[in-house]
Amino acid sequence: MSTAPAPARAAREVYRDTVAELLPGEPRLVVLDSDTGLFGGVDFGSAADRYLNLGIAEHTLMGTAAGLAREGRIPLVNTMAAFASSRAVEAVKIDIAMGNLPVLIAATHSGVSAGHLGPTHHALEDLAVMRALPHMTVVVPGDAAGTGELLRQALTLGGPVYFRLGRGATPDLPAGPPLRLGKAQQLRHGTDVTLAACGPYPTLAALEAADLLECEGITANVLHLHTVKPLDTPALLSSLGVRDTVITVEEHWSSGGFGSAVAEALSAVRPVRVHRMALPDEFVPVAGSQRYLLERGGVSARAIAERARDSLVSRSGGTR
Amino acid sequence: MCAGPEGGHLGGSMSLVEILSVLYFRVMRHDPRFPGLPERDVLLLSKGHGGIALFATLCEAGYFPAEVLDEYARPGSHFMAHPHPEIPGVEIASGSLGHGLALGVGYALANRLDGSDRRSFVVMGDGELQEGSVWEAASVASAHRLNSLTAIVDRNGLQITGGTESVNSLEPLADRWRAFGWRVLEADGHDTEELTRALTLPADPQAPTVIIAHTVKGKGVPFVEGQARSHYARLNGRQHLRALNAVRASTGGERR
Numbered sequence: 306m307s308t309a310p311a312p313a314r315a316a317r318e319v320y321r322d323t324v325a326e327l328l329p330g331e332p333r334l335v336v337l338d339s340d341t342g343l344f345g346g347v348d349f350g351s352a353a354d355r356y357l358n359l360g361i362a363e364h365t366l367m368g369t370a371a372g373l374a375r376e377g378r379i380p381l382v383n384t385m386a387a388f389a390s391s392r393a394v395e396a397v398k399i400d401i402a403m404g405n406l407p408v409l410i411a412a413t414h415s416g417v418s419a420g421h422l423g424p425t426h427h428a429l430e431d432l433a434v435m436r437a438l439p440h441m442t443v444v445v446p447g448d449a450a451g452t453g454e455l456l457r458q459a460l461t462l463g464g465p466v467y468f469r470l471g472r473g474a475t476p477d478l479p480a481g482p483p484l485r486l487g488k489a490q491q492l493r494h495g496t497d498v499t500l501a502a503c504g505p506y507p508t509l510a511a512l513e514a515a516d517l518l519e520c521e522g523i524t525a526n527v528l529h530l531h532t533v534k535p536l537d538t539p540a541l542l543s544s545l546g547v548r549d550t551v552i553t554v555e556e557h558w559s560s561g562g563f564g565s566a567v568a569e570a571l572s573a574v575r576p577v578r579v580h581r582m583a584l585p586d587e588f589v590p591v592a593g594s595q596r597y598l599l600e601r602g603g604v605s606a607r608a609i610a611e612r613a614r615d616s617l618v619s620r621s622g623g624t625r
Numbered sequence: 626m627c628a629g630p631e632g633g634h635l636g637g638s639m640s641l642v643e644i645l646s647v648l649y650f651r652v653m654r655h656d657p658r659f660p661g662l663p664e665r666d667v668l669l670l671s672k673g674h675g676g677i678a679l680f681a682t683l684c685e686a687g688y689f690p691a692e693v694l695d696e697y698a699r700p701g702s703h704f705m706a707h708p709h710p711e712i713p714g715v716e717i718a719s720g721s722l723g724h725g726l727a728l729g730v731g732y733a734l735a736n737r738l739d740g741s742d743r744r745s746f747v748v749m750g751d752g753e754l755q756e757g758s759v760w761e762a763a764s765v766a767s768a769h770r771l772n773s774l775t776a777i778v779d780r781n782g783l784q785i786t787g788g789t790e791s792v793n794s795l796e797p798l799a800d801r802w803r804a805f806g807w808r809v810l811e812a813d814g815h816d817t818e819e820l821t822r823a824l825t826l827p828a829d830p831q832a833p834t835v836i837i838a839h840t841v842k843g844k845g846v847p848f849v850e851g852q853a854r855s856h857y858a859r860l861n862g863r864q865h866l867r868a869l870n871a872v873r874a875s876t877g878g879e880r881r
Binding site: 335354355357359360362364365366367368369370371372373374375376377378380395396399400403404 | 663710716717718721723724726727728729730731732733734735736738739745758761762764765768769
C-alpha cells in the first residue's frame with residue numbers, strides 16, 4: 306500500500322475526546338475503565354464521579370456495566386478487543402446482550418493493531434463472537450475522522466454496541482457520503498466488481514486495489530461497511546447490479562467475521578460468489594506493524610486486485 | 626415444582642428459603658405491584674439454581690398468583706430452572722455462576738451516583754465462590770467502598786459432586802472475605818431472627834458486607850437433607866407428599 310496516505314490520528318483518541326466532551330452534558334453516561342490508561346490526564350470536570358476505573362477485571366467490568374444499565378445509566382466500558390470478546394464474553398452475552406442493555410463496549414487494539422504485542426493481544430475473532438450475540442450492534446469505524454460521529458449515533462441506539470477500535474493512528478479515508486449507522490458508504494463507483502470493506506486498512510487497501518484495477522480497465526465499486534451488524538444488505542445487493550461477485554476485505558480471521566456476514570446475507574437472496582480477503586486461520590506468530598501483519602496475511606491492495614482479476618477471468622469462462 | 630415432569634434444584638433451593646423470606650418479608654423495600662419501582666431494594670440471585678425458591682418467594686410476596694407456578698418448565702413458560710427477568714420481580718438472568726456480584730457492584734454504583742440509600746443484596750452459593758469472577762467483583766466492591774452492597778453466601782457446604790471442602794476448598798471463608806476488604810458477619814441461615822439481625826445492622830461506612838449464612842442443603846426434606854444428591858431432584862408422588870408433610874409439620878402446618 307505504498308500510495309496510501311500517512312496515518313492521521315488514532316480512532317481511540319478521537320473516541321476518548323468525544324467521550325470527554327459528551328460526559329458532562331449527558332448525566333446518564335458512565336465511563337467504566339479497566340486500567341487501559343486511555344483516559345489518563347482527561348479532565349471530566351463536573352462529571353468526574355462518572356469515570357470509574359475498576360482495575361484489571363474485565364468480567365466485572367461487563368457485569369458492573371449491566372447493573373448500571375439496568376438502573377438507567379448508559380455505560381461505556383473500555384478494554385482491549387481481545388479481552389472484551391474472549392475473556393469477558395460470557396458476561397457480555399448473559400449480563401448485557403440478553404437484557405438488550407445500552408452498554409457501549411469500546412474495544413481498542415482490535416485486529417492486529419496491537420502489532421508486536423503478539424497473539425494474546427490480537428483480536429481476530431471478535432466480530433464473529435459479537436455479531437453472534439442477539440441484540441448486539443457491531444460498529445467498526447473506518448478512521449479517526451468518523452469515529453466521533455459513529456459514537457454519537459451508537460449511543461442513541463438504546464441497546465448494546467460493540468465499538469471496534471484500533472490501537473495506533475491510521476490514515477483517514479477519503480470523504481464519502483455522510484456516515485449513517487447501519488448504512489454502507491459507497492466510496493467508489495464501478496461496474497466490474499464490488500469490493501466490500503470493513504475497517505481502516507482493509508478499506509484503504511480496497512480503494513488502492515480499485516486504482517490498480519482501473520489501470521487495467523477494470524472498474525470497481527468500493528463499499529465501506531462500518532456497521533457489521535445490522536449489515537446493509539440492500540446496499541450490497543444494489544452495488545452488485547447484475548454481477549454475481551463480491552470481494553470482502555477485513556481485519557479478522559476468515560471464519561465468522563465480516564466476510565461471513567456478507568456471504569450469509571447475500572446467499573439468502575441471490576447466488577453470489579463471495580471471496581473473503583481475511584487473515585488466514587492461524588495465530589499471527591511474528592512481530593510487525595498493523596499494516597505489515599495485514600499484508601503478510603494477504604490483506605493487501607495487490608492481493609485484492611489479483612483476486613478481482615481472477616474472479617472476472619473465471620466468471621467469463623477463462624482458465625488460469 | 627420439583628414434582629413436575631422436569632424436576633428442579635431442590636437442595637440449593639431449600640437451603641435458601643429463610644434467607645429469601647427474611648429479605649422479602651422483613652428487610653427489603655419493594656412493592657410487588659411495581660416490580661421496577663426506582664426506590665426499591667434489589668435482590669440478585671447469583672446462585673440461579675435456587676430459582677424455584679425465588680419463584681415461590683416472589684409468588685408468596687404477591688408478584689404473581691400461585692397458579693402461574695404450575696407452568697414451571699412447561700413449553701413456552703418463562704418459569705425455567707433458572708431465573709429470567711421476564712418473570713415479575715426477577716432483576717437479572719442467572720444460572721451461570723459467578724455473575725451476580727459484579728451486577729451488584731453496578732447497582733450499588735448506580736445508587737451512589739443517584740445519592741440514594743437503596744440497598745443491593747446478592748445471594749451466592751458457596752460452591753459458586755470457586756468462580757474467579759466472584760473475587761474479581763469482591764475486590765472491586767471493596768476498592769470502591771460500596772457499603773450499600775450486601776452479599777449473602779448460602780454456605781450449605783455441598784456442590785454437585787460432593788462437599789465443597791473436598792472438591793475445591795473454600796475455608797477459611799470468613800478470612801478470605803476479610804482479606805478482600807469486606808465486613809464479615811455469620812448467621813444460622815435457617816434462623817430467621819439471626820438473619821434479620823445481620824441483614825438490618827447499620828452499614829459499615831467503609832466496606833461492603835457479606836453474611837455467611839450456614840445452611841443445610843435440602844433443609845426440610847428429610848430424605849435428601851444434607852446430601853449432595855439433593856442438588857437436582859424429581860420427586861415422585863410419594864416423595865412429594867412426604868416432603869410437603871415434613872415442611873408443613875416444621876412450620877406448624879401453616880399454609881396460605
